[in-house]
Amino acid sequence: MYGAVIHGAGDVRFEERPDPVVVEPTDAVVRTVAACVCGSDLWRYRGIAPVPKPTPIGHEYVGVVESVGREVTSVRPGQFVVGGFRTSDNTCELCRAGFQANCLHGTGYEGCQAEYIRVPNADGTLVATPDVPDADRVPDLLALSDVMATGWHAAVSAGVTPGCTAVVVGDGAVGLSGVLAAAQLGAERVIAMSRHADRQGLARRFGATDVVAERGTDGADHVKELTDGLGAHAVLECVGTQDSVDQAFACARAGGTVGWVGVPHAGTLPLEDMFWRNVGLRGGLAPVRAYLDDLLERVWSGAICPGLVFDLTLPLSEVGEGYAAMDERRAIKTLLQP
Amino acid sequence: MYGAVIHGAGDVRFEERPDPVVVEPTDAVVRTVAACVCGSDLWRYRGIAPVPKPTPIGHEYVGVVESVGREVTSVRPGQFVVGGFRTSDNTCELCRAGFQANCLHGTGYEGCQAEYIRVPNADGTLVATPDVPDADRVPDLLALSDVMATGWHAAVSAGVTPGCTAVVVGDGAVGLSGVLAAAQLGAERVIAMSRHADRQGLARRFGATDVVAERGTDGADHVKELTDGLGAHAVLECVGTQDSVDQAFACARAGGTVGWVGVPHAGTLPLEDMFWRNVGLRGGLAPVRAYLDDLLERVWSGAICPGLVFDLTLPLSEVGEGYAAMDERRAIKTLLQP
Incomplete structure (x- = not known):
């Protein structure tokens, strides 16, 4: 089969790779229907994270079960499935x-931007859809594999509750998914921080009630103007840079919480401010499986269309261009079709 | 009247000061029955925080209401009251x-290690006991003014729930109060980290099920041995130094939370570890008033005796010796009687 392999900064190639097979009795092999490129893949593409040797890449996918190991009971060949960006047994204490x-027996994948994928811990990772979905529903389901679940984790971690005010820092695919999550979880006011007209538009479609275009302290000041001088109860930090983390804390009210899901490239937090104002920090790597049943139901019923974050669709064979388009900000998020 | 004034590092004097009076119609004046010295007072005593000019000091007290302003309705002269270490209107949004x-109209005090105290926001700050307490109950009530409520805030912020495993970093008066709080909130296992036999004893009396004497990574390794290699669900950070903060995060399991209440003198947090393991941080300055009714009931019924953290009682006039004893670790916490 063929799949994407990163060889170094700026260098993702579509190459022949060994066909995945069932190795453990708890494995499944999935034929990929759609995969995509993650913002976190760009850290390596941009040379910010190292690539010591050519490495299969990608961790988001939906597809059809091709084969399963003898201990797999919850999915069977032919079913359409969604899996999170890490595998989990879904039975350990964590x-x-x-x-x-953070599953005690969790694993990553050997590259999901590929025609076939070996899925360890299949029972604890994969969720089958009620039926094979229409093609136009595939992007929505694919979004659940990472980006939508990550936005959801930001909102849950930030403590979004019905009636609260939420701020979302970051207007990439995760940030936009965070807007959708905050709105779905009942935030009365969802303030999206975004400078880009197209992303502002999608944020509003996802439920943003306000858009703040300023960044940094100007942006935080604007948020405070909108919130009686207090700031937001819940702040979703969906970027991970020092600037965005600082902006997030500056937007939080006393007693509020920052939920962070952007892989941290920040060096410091405003510790004194956090302490004196009782502002908490929660979040991290999203537990996709925790949210997958609920999110799948919302997608299946048409309540949410998280696949709108995909604004570029390419054949899997053009995966390199998919990276370039996101790197150069010509696309928010690239969907790849084998 | 007479009260304590700090003049500089190592220099706390008992001096004549103006008699407090009702200034605002929402004020009360309280005749102090007992006050005490806080670990945070020691930052100035030790020269770590500046003392730009002679300043009345102290923020923990119980006493009898002497007079009230015309708008005060919830307490009246003659009542025995407890107040938190900051005043609050208890009506604002925060x-x-x-x-x-973090009350929008909150204030500090002009020195509570004094014979009389002016209490702004009396209605939102003071809680009267059902009756004038026996003398032997006074230390327990005094502890609610800060140290016990702060330990409670650590436990609440760390997310202590019935059945969980809690670790308490710090065996000072706040840490010991945190042990008591975690036990009261239903933690099945409360691991106190302490090297001192007398403090270990009090920790066990307060409900510690285990004591870990090692510090740093050795201490965290011991905690993991006690918790199937996972670490604790809830970690109460009751010191505030870099070492104690690092130790706290090292003791937390994936998905766990550190509740911090020690004024932070730490420079950094282990951000990557927090992110990848989903370890959160909550807490800060304790909202005493939020917990006061509940804690008062627990003291009044005899369910808890948080006053056991006081191991030195002095006349208020010897306040300087009270600081010296705590500074030199001859006392955990000093109670002062006018």
């Missing part, structure tokens, strides 16, 4: 506590 | 959210 991304 | 230490 999974049962709702932190499946 | 108070209603349970963050009274």
Whole structure:
């Protein structure tokens, strides 16, 4: 089969790779229907994270089960499935506590931007859809594999509750998904921080009630103007840079919480301010499996269309261009079709 | 009247000061029955925080209401009262959210290690006991003014729930109060980290099920041995130094939370570790008023005796020796009697 391999900064190639097979009795092999490029893939593409050797890449996918190991009971060949960006047994103590991304037996994948994918821990990772979906529903389902679940984790971690005011820092695919999550979780006011007209538009479609275009302290000041001088109860930090983290804390009210899901490239937090104002920080790697049943139901019923974050669709064979388009900000998020 | 004034590092004097009077119609004046010295007072005593000019000091007290302004309705002269270490109106949006230490109209005090205290926001700050307490109950009530409520805030912020495992970093008066709080809030296992036999003893009396004497990574390794290699669900950070903060995060399991209440003198947090393991941080300045009714009931019924953290009682006139004893670790916490 063919799949994407990153060889170094700026260099993602579509190459022949070994066909994945069932290795453990708990494995499944999935034929990919759609995969995509993650903002976190760009850290390596941009040379910010190292690439010591050519490495299969990608961790988001939907597809059809091709084969399963003898111990797999919850999915069967022919079913359409969604899986999170890390595998989990969904039975260990950490999974049962709702932190499946930290599963004691969890694994990553050997590159999901590929025609076939080996999925360890299939029972604890894959969720089958009620039926094979229409093609136009595929992007929405694919979004659940990472980006939508990550936005949801930001909102849950930030403590979004019905009636609260939420701010979303970051207007990439995760930030936009965070807007959708905050609105779905009942925030009365969802303030999207975005400078780009197209992203502002999608944020509003996802439920943003306000848009703040300024960044940094100007942006935080604007948020405070909108919130009686207090700031937001819940702030979703969906970028991970020092600037965005600082902006997030500056937007939080006393007693509020920042929920962060952007892989941190920040060096420091405003510790004194956090302490004196009782502003908390929660979040991290999203436990996709914890949210997947709920999110799948919302997609299946048509309540949410998180696939709108995909604004570029390419054949999997053009995966390199998919990276370039996101790197150069010509696309928010690239969907790849084998 | 007479009260304590700090003149500089190591220099706390008992001096004549103006008699407090009702200034605002929402004020009360309280005749102090007992006051005490806080670990945070020691920052100035030790020269770590500046003392630009002679300043009345102290923020913990119980006493009898001497007089009230015309708008005060919830307490009356003659009542025995407890007040938190900051005043709060208990009606603003932040108070209603349970963050009274961040009250929009909150104030500090002009020195509570004194014979009389002016209490702004009397209605939102003071809670009267059902009756004038016996003398032997006074230390327990005094502890509610700060140290016990702060330990409670650590436990609440760390997310202590029935059945969980809690670790308490710090065996000072706040840490010991945190042990008591975690036990009261239903933690099945409360691991106190302490090297001192007398403090270990009090920790066990307060409900510690285990004591870990090692510090740093050795201490965290011991905690993991006690918790199936996972670490604790809830970690109460009751010191505020870089070492104690690092130790706290090292003791937390994936998905766990550190609740911090020690004024932070730490420079950094282990951000990557927090992110990848979904370890959160909450807490800060304790909202005493939020917990006061509940804690008062627990003291009044005899369910808790938080006053056991006081191991030195002195006349208020010897306040300087009270500081010296705590500074030199001859006392955990000093109670002062006018």
